[in-house]
Amino acid sequence: MSTAQHTSALRGAGLRVTAPRLATLAAVEEHPHADAETIAQSVRGSLGTVSRQAVYDVLNALSDAELLRRVSVGGRSMQYELHRHDNHHHLVCRECGRLEDIPCAVGEAPCLTPHDDHGFDIEIAEVVYRGVCSDCRAAVGRSEPAAP
Ligand SMILES: [Zn+2]
Ligand SMILES: [Zn+2]
Ligand SMILES: [Zn+2]
Numbered sequence: 001m002s003t004a005q006h007t008s009a010l011r012g013a014g015l016r017v018t019a020p021r022l023a024t025l026a027a028v029e030e031h032p033h034a035d036a037e038t039i040a041q042s043v044r045g046s047l048g049t050v051s052r053q054a055v056y057d058v059l060n061a062l063s064d065a066e067l068l069r070r071v072s073v074g075g076r077s078m079q080y081e082l083h084r085h086d087n088h089h090h091l092v093c094r095e096c097g098r099l100e101d102i103p104c105a106v107g108e109a110p111c112l113t114p115h116d117d118h119g120f121d122i123e124i125a126e127v128v129y130r131g132v133c134s135d136c137r138a139a140v141g142r143s144e145p146a147a148p
Contacts, residue, residue: 001029001082013065023047024058028068028080033099035077073099073128087111087124093133102129 001009006025010017020043027042028034034042040055059080062068069083073092079099087109091100104111104127112125132140 001025009067013067015061015065015067019047020050020054020058021062023050024055024062025067025082029082032081032101033071033079035079037077039080071099072126089127089129091129091131093136094130095132095136098133098135 003022003026006022007017009025010021015021023043023046024039026046027039031038031042036056036059037052039059040050040052043050043055059068063070063080063083066083066085068080071079071081071090073079073090087104087107089102089104091102092098110122110125112127114122
C-alpha cells in the first residue's frame with residue numbers, strides 16, 4: 001500500500017494523519033507480525049527520534065480503529081499486522097516461532113460456534129494452528145542418529 005492509501009485509511013477511520021502513524025503503518029506493512037519493539041525500531045529508522053511510548057500509543061490507536069490487527073499466539077509479545085478484515089487465522093511453529101497466515105476455511109467470523117454460548121453474542125473465533133514447520137522438521141531429521 002502506498003502512503004496515499006495509508007493516508008486515506010487514517011482519514012477513513014477518523015484519525016488525524018501524522019508522521020508517526022504513517023511510519024507505523026508502513027513499518028507494519030513491511031514487517032507483518034512484528035512485535036512493538038521491532039516496529040518502534042523501524043519507525044525510528046525512518047523518522048529519527050520517536051519515543052517507544054509514542055509508538056505504543058500509535059499501535060493502540062490504530063488497533064482500536066481496526067487499521068491494525070493485534071495477533072496474540074501466546075507466549076511471546078503481542079504482534080501486529082495490517083487489518084484486512086479477512087478473518088484469517090495463524091499457523092505457529094512451536095520450535096522456531098515462525099508464524100504464517102492461513103485463510104479461514106469458512107471466511108466469515110465467527111467461523112466456530114460453541115455448543116453453549118452462555119448468552120454471549122459471539123463475534124469472532126480466533127484459531128491458532130500449532131505444529132512444527134518444514135524447516136524445523138528437516139533440522140530434526142538431520143540431527144537424529146541414523147536408524148540401525
Ligand atoms: Zn520452525
Ligand atoms: Zn496474520
Ligand atoms: Zn475460521
